[in-house]
Amino acid sequence: MKAKLDQIREQALTQIKSCDTTEKLNEIRVSILGKKGELTGVLKAMKDVAPEDRPKVGQLVNETRAEIERVMEEAKTRMERAIREARMKSEVIDVTLPAKKVRIGHRHPNTIAQEEVESIFIGMGYEVVEGPEIEKDYYNFEALNIPADHPAKDEQDTFYVNGDILLRTQTSGVQVHEMEKGKLPIRMIAPGRVFRSDELDATHSPSFHQIEGLVVDTNVTFADLKGTLAQFARELFGESTKVKFRPHHFPFTEPSAEMDVTCFKCGGAGCRFCKGEGWIEILGCGMVHPNVLKMSGIDPEKYTGFAFGMGLERIALLKYEIDDLRLLYENDIRFLRQF
Amino acid sequence: MNTALSWIKAYVPELDCTDEEYRDAMTMSGTKVEGYERRDKNLESIVVGQITSIERHPDADKLIVCQVDIGSGKIQIVTGAPNVKVNDKVPVVLDGGKVAGGHDGGPLPEEGVPIKAGRLRGVDSFGMMCSIEELGSDRNMYPEAPEEGIYVFQEDVPVGADAVALLGLRDTVFEYEITSNRVDCYSVLGIAREAAATFGKPFVPPVVKETGNGEDVRDYVSVEVKDADLCTRYLARVCKNIKIAPSPKWMQRRLAASGIRPINNLVDITNYVMEEYGQPMHAFDLDTVAGRKIIVRRAKEGDEFQTLDGQMRKLDSEVLMICDAEKEIGIAGIMGGENSKITDEVKTVLFEAAIFNGANIRKSAKRIGLRTDASGKFEKGLDPRTAEAAINRACQLIEELGCGEVVGGVVDVKAPLPPLGRIPFDWERINRLLGTRISREEMLRIFLKEDLRYDEAANEVEIPSFRQDLIGIADLAEEVARFYGYDRIPTTLPNGEATAGKLTHKQRVEEKARQIAEHCGFSQAMTYSFESPKVFDKLLLSADDGLRQAVVISNPLGEDFSVMRTLSLNGMLTSLAFNYNHRNKDVRLYEMSNIYLPKSLPVTDYVDERVQLTLGFYGEGDFYTLKGVVEEFFDAVGMRGKTEYDPQAGKNFLHPGRQGLIRYKGTEVGFLGEVHPEVLDNYGLGVRTYVAVLDIPSLLPLTTFDRKYTGIARFPAITRDISMVVPRDIMAGQIEGVITQRGGKLMESCQLFDIYEGEQIKAGFKSVAYSITFRAKDRTLEESDVSASMKKILNGLEQMGIELRQ
Numbered sequence A: 001m002k003a004k005l006d007q008i009r010e011q012a013l014t015q016i017k018s019c020d021t022t023e024k025l026n027e028i029r030v031s032i033l034g035k036k037g038e039l040t041g042v043l044k045a046m047k048d049v050a051p052e053d054r055p056k057v058g059q060l061v062n063e064t065r066a067e068i069e070r071v072m073e074e075a076k077t078r079m080e081r082a083i084r085e086a087r088m089k090s091e092v093i094d095v096t097l098p099a100k101k102v103r104i105g106h107r108h109p110n111t112i113a114q115e116e117v118e119s120i121f122i123g124m125g126y127e128v129v130e131g132p133e134i135e136k137d138y139y140n141f142e143a144l145n146i147p148a149d150h151p152a153k154d155e156q157d158t159f160y161v162n163g164d165i166l167l168r169t170q171t172s173g174v175q176v177h178e179m180e181k182g183k184l185p186i187r188m189i190a191p192g193r194v195f196r197s198d199e200l201d202a203t204h205s206p207s208f209h210q211i212e213g214l215v216v217d218t219n220v221t222f223a224d225l226k227g228t229l230a231q232f233a234r235e236l237f238g239e240s241t242k243v244k245f246r247p248h249h250f251p252f253t254e255p256s257a258e259m260d261v262t263c264f265k266c267g268g269a270g271c272r273f274c275k276g277e278g279w280i281e282i283l284g285c286g287m288v289h290p291n292v293l294k295m296s297g298i299d300p301e302k303y304t305g306f307a308f309g310m311g312l313e314r315i316a317l318l319k320y321e322i323d324d325l326r327l328l329y330e331n332d333i334r335f336l337r338q339f
Numbered sequence B: 001m002n003t004a005l006s007w008i009k010a011y012v013p014e015l016d017c018t019d020e021e022y023r024d025a026m027t028m029s030g031t032k033v034e035g036y037e038r039r040d041k042n043l044e045s046i047v048v049g050q051i052t053s054i055e056r057h058p059d060a061d062k063l064i065v066c067q068v069d070i071g072s073g074k075i076q077i078v079t080g081a082p083n084v085k086v087n088d089k090v091p092v093v094l095d096g097g098k099v100a101g102g103h104d105g106g107p108l109p110e111e112g113v114p115i116k117a118g119r120l121r122g123v124d125s126f127g128m129m130c131s132i133e134e135l136g137s138d139r140n141m142y143p144e145a146p147e148e149g150i151y152v153f154q155e156d157v158p159v160g161a162d163a164v165a166l167l168g169l170r171d172t173v174f175e176y177e178i179t180s181n182r183v184d185c186y187s188v189l190g191i192a193r194e195a196a197a198t199f200g201k202p203f204v205p206p207v208v209k210e211t212g213n214g215e216d217v218r219d220y221v222s223v224e225v226k227d228a229d230l231c232t233r234y235l236a237r238v239c240k241n242i243k244i245a246p247s248p249k250w251m252q253r254r255l256a257a258s259g260i261r262p263i264n265n266l267v268d269i270t271n272y273v274m275e276e277y278g279q280p281m282h283a284f285d286l287d288t289v290a291g292r293k294i295i296v297r298r299a300k301e302g303d304e305f306q307t308l309d310g311q312m313r314k315l316d317s318e319v320l321m322i323c324d325a326e327k328e329i330g331i332a333g334i335m336g337g338e339n340s341k342i343t344d345e346v347k348t349v350l351f352e353a354a355i356f357n358g359a360n361i362r363k364s365a366k367r368i369g370l371r372t373d374a375s376g377k378f379e380k381g382l383d384p385r386t387a388e389a390a391i392n393r394a395c396q397l398i399e400e401l402g403c404g405e406v407v408g409g410v411v412d413v414k415a416p417l418p419p420l421g422r423i424p425f426d427w428e429r430i431n432r433l434l435g436t437r438i439s440r441e442e443m444l445r446i447f448l449k450e451d452l453r454y455d456e457a458a459n460e461v462e463i464p465s466f467r468q469d470l471i472g473i474a475d476l477a478e479e480v481a482r483f484y485g486y487d488r489i490p491t492t493l494p495n496g497e498a499t500a501g502k503l504t505h506k507q508r509v510e511e512k513a514r515q516i517a518e519h520c521g522f523s524q525a526m527t528y529s530f531e532s533p534k535v536f537d538k539l540l541l542s543a544d545d546g547l548r549q550a551v552v553i554s555n556p557l558g559e560d561f562s563v564m565r566t567l568s569l570n571g572m573l574t575s576l577a578f579n580y581n582h583r584n585k586d587v588r589l590y591e592m593s594n595i596y597l598p599k600s601l602p603v604t605d606y607v608d609e610r611v612q613l614t615l616g617f618y619g620e621g622d623f624y625t626l627k628g629v630v631e632e633f634f635d636a637v638g639m640r641g642k643t644e645y646d647p648q649a650g651k652n653f654l655h656p657g658r659q660g661l662i663r664y665k666g667t668e669v670g671f672l673g674e675v676h677p678e679v680l681d682n683y684g685l686g687v688r689t690y691v692a693v694l695d696i697p698s699l700l701p702l703t704t705f706d707r708k709y710t711g712i713a714r715f716p717a718i719t720r721d722i723s724m725v726v727p728r729d730i731m732a733g734q735i736e737g738v739i740t741q742r743g744g745k746l747m748e749s750c751q752l753f754d755i756y757e758g759e760q761i762k763a764g765f766k767s768v769a770y771s772i773t774f775r776a777k778d779r780t781l782e783e784s785d786v787s788a789s790m791k792k793i794l795n796g797l798e799q800m801g802i803e804l805r806q
Helices: A002-018 A022-033 A038-048 A054-090 A109-123 A151-155 A172-180 A222-237 A290-295 A312-320 B005-011 B019-028 B188-199 B249-257 B265-277 B358-368 B373-378 B384-400 B427-434 B440-449 B473-484 B505-519 B569-581 B623-636 B677-683 B696-702 B732-742 B783-799
Strands: A134-136 A165-167 A186-195 A207-217 A243-250 A253-262 A279-288 A304-311 B002-004 B032-038 B044-056 B064-069 B074-079 B089-099 B118-120 B123-125 B127-129 B172-177 B222-225 B231-240 B282-285 B293-298 B304-306 B312-314 B320-323 B328-331 B349-356 B411-414 B422-424 B453-455 B460-462 B588-597 B608-618 B643-646 B654-664 B667-675 B689-695 B718-727 B747-756 B765-774 B803-805
Touching: A002 A022, A002 A038, A002 A054, A022 A038, A022 A054, A038 A054, A109 A186, A109 A207, A109 A222, A109 A312, A172 A186, A172 A207, A172 A290, A172 A304, A207 A222, A207 A312, A222 A243, A222 A253, A222 A279, A222 A304, A222 A312, A222 B427, A243 A279, A243 B019, A243 B473, A253 A304, A253 B473, A279 A290, A279 A312, A304 A312, B002 B005, B002 B249, B005 B172, B005 B188, B005 B249, B019 B032, B019 B172, B019 B188, B044 B074, B064 B127, B074 B089, B074 B123, B074 B127, B188 B265, B188 B440, B222 B231, B222 B411, B231 B293, B231 B384, B249 B265, B265 B282, B265 B373, B265 B384, B282 B328, B293 B349, B320 B358, B349 B358, B349 B384, B358 B373, B422 B473, B427 B440, B427 B473, B440 B453, B440 B473, B505 B588, B505 B608, B505 B623, B505 B696, B569 B588, B569 B608, B569 B677, B569 B689, B608 B623, B608 B696, B623 B643, B623 B654, B623 B667, B623 B689, B654 B689, B667 B677, B667 B696, B689 B696, B718 B783, B732 B747, B732 B765, B732 B783, B765 B783, B783 B803
Parallel strands: B222 B293
Antiparallel strands: A134 A165, A186 A207, A207 A304, A243 A253, A253 A279, A279 A304, B002 B172, B032 B172, B044 B064, B044 B089, B064 B074, B089 B127, B118 B123, B231 B349, B231 B411, B282 B349, B293 B320, B304 B312, B320 B328, B422 B460, B453 B460, B588 B608, B608 B689, B643 B654, B654 B667, B667 B689, B718 B765, B718 B803, B747 B765
């Protein structure tokens, strides 16, 4: 009986070894392990075996079956792998052919700059506030300490709808609206469109965008203003950016300053980009003028604040090295796709 | 404001710094230096030479050969200049030196013009004698220079000396940006005072002495100010026996460096004092002043007046005039009259130093179209006390320069002078505002440097009259900060309670709109808010369309920028056309910006500013592409109910058969459609173009970012397909309406899966197929569950004239 089993096993293993398709392998399986297979035949012959030998023979049969099955499984795996390899070999593609793009749209560089600025201040706990673009003279000028006949009114060539209504020349009016709400402390930025009667050229546009910031609280200091804007500059232009505050004048702040940042092209050494200065003027800022606080119903004896404002187009042009402001309003898709 | 550093140093004698140091320090203390230029740029190796002999050139008629003593020796120079004589002292540039420009004037080369020894027509020449143009200037600034030829020193100058220094060119001209609050700094003295304080050096202003003979000016002239609201002070002095002559070189040089052309002693003195004090002065020939009386009053509407430049000027009743007893003789603060102007024959001069209303001068100058140096100063609002100092300074210079005899006394017609300001000195509050710990003493030292005196008893800082900008404690804080140094103030962050910065719901919806538009391939455009009123016609708006009621700008840059847009399509179509004209394919743009709808006209209050999401494209895609974008956006902002499209949108600018109003839960939120072919023509778009406009304020209340999980269906659905032949004018929306209405509770969805018009279908009909899905939440449906609903649906459809196909 053992000899018979050994013979079946040897024969099976030889057959499996020489087998080259899964179909043939299956035939082998049927011929040996199937209902009418040879090994099954051995099992059927068990009744002729002496009862005391049956367990031993049964074990032998099972061992033989297990080995054949194992070898068969290995052969099957090997064959399937070979088939897959062959298929993949036939499926080689040219990975350098052009991509099939899902053409997503692009955001306007001005908006990108605006969002960069916004996210920095949102991170510092500022709210983003909006205000009307067609504004009252009071909010655009008077409440910002620019009374009628003030020369600053001429400096900002204003588009008027009538004597009292105008297209805002600065986003600063949003500050006043926010302060008038009387909810303190205030930490806000106000991005938006502003208008000045400048003819359109490579560096001027009758309509552009500003972003304005305001903080009002007890004990807000000029040192806080410096610290806040220095951090902003580092986040916007890079960790190594240095800032310089120069005294300046704005009617709505006192003391006032202009802030320069080290040129992000040359790092401050001086290059063509910064006209050899090493510094680039970025924004105006200052401590909110007590008159402005007072007019908006905030007690300047109790509260102080700082404010700052910058031109978004200027930041976009500088950051993305755009050499002509007009590109921002032509909406040429070849321009927009670069952002 | 341009001023030579040498003039500043005249009042800050100890000032000793390089140009760069001066620029940086002044800028950091608040007097911003815009730039500076050395006047001796490219002037190298130029000395005074004296011509000792002149011979004719042997081979050239137009050349001469000069022997020139240059102190260290004699050199031979060949020149073509016609004007030199033996013994003339002239600037000589030596071999290897440089001059600034050519002898014909014109733009100066950046690197200058190097001079080398050479041969002219065979004769050696070891240098060059210079014209004033070659030295980088011109006859305007050096009136003594000849019209053509070499500059000849008129004064006795040492041979071999530095000619550049003798011409006053060893100097640097600084250009300042003066802020509008610092009226006092529109003067040399004002800047010098800042420079002294910045560098901690003594400030030595000129000492104005009392001048005048024993006569009384009131015997010469009287002054009446009729419109005191526009003239708060009028000072007049008289000088007689005037001798017109050139002013001294030092005065000419200082004026020239400031860009003012020297004329004669009298004119130069008025200009000099204007620069020095910032107070414009005017000089009248007193013999032309009728009745020897000055009257200050408004002009009469429509008056015409000839200013001293010979031009006729139209006046109105808000223009302030200087008049004599009979006639107008000058436009106050702007320009004098032809009829009273100073000539070389003048005998007696009337000096005027006045304070005119700045705003009035500014407006008058604008209306008349004549802005002068004087008006530019007046319009900033001048200091009445400085005016007095200035007129006395002018008289002092008349005496010192031997220009005439000053008559004693001053006619001074004035409103009460404003009291000098005083600011309580709360030094701790200044530190609290700045975030500094500057000592009280240091602050007082800073004030003293600036001529701000401290009144110990009252603990107040006394403000001099020229500092009209200092009013409150914040102003004092700025003075402290400027001279303490902005760069020395620490950098801290505000402490205070932390507020959470976040976007509002509106901002989130707008951001979502941008994201979805971009995901769908639309790039963001930005267009102007103002446009031409012709846009309404271009967009075929009917004559009575409410959108024609726009906010109009009263002073636009031009008609093309004159009305605030009431719909956002013009910018979009213009941008698409720009791309089309540049042959850009498949362009998809969106814009997120305001339209401006007046609540009433004329505008008296805030207008309705409405954010519009405008989508537009041409190229790949169609109406349904855009509809898909709209619905993706709605889905993203939680508008997941049924959106309806009403084909009766009534938009003239859209294709009449391809437009739809968009309604969500009964609210109109926008429209979309294909642009009308005539509008396409108007914009030069030669391709089908689709636009959608969503009115963000309308849909904002319908949006939500709340999300709730409602479970995933666990039981299988039953799907029934129906195929029908439908009259062409029945819309899919109507069919869906019937299916939805009659589908019953178990109906989950209906989906159009085929629509066809063509040969197999009879004319006027289309083939439409829907797949209807039924599902229950709690069990597997049986056929019998849906057959009743299907029957209802089919009946409903048949009633609409739809044939069902088996």
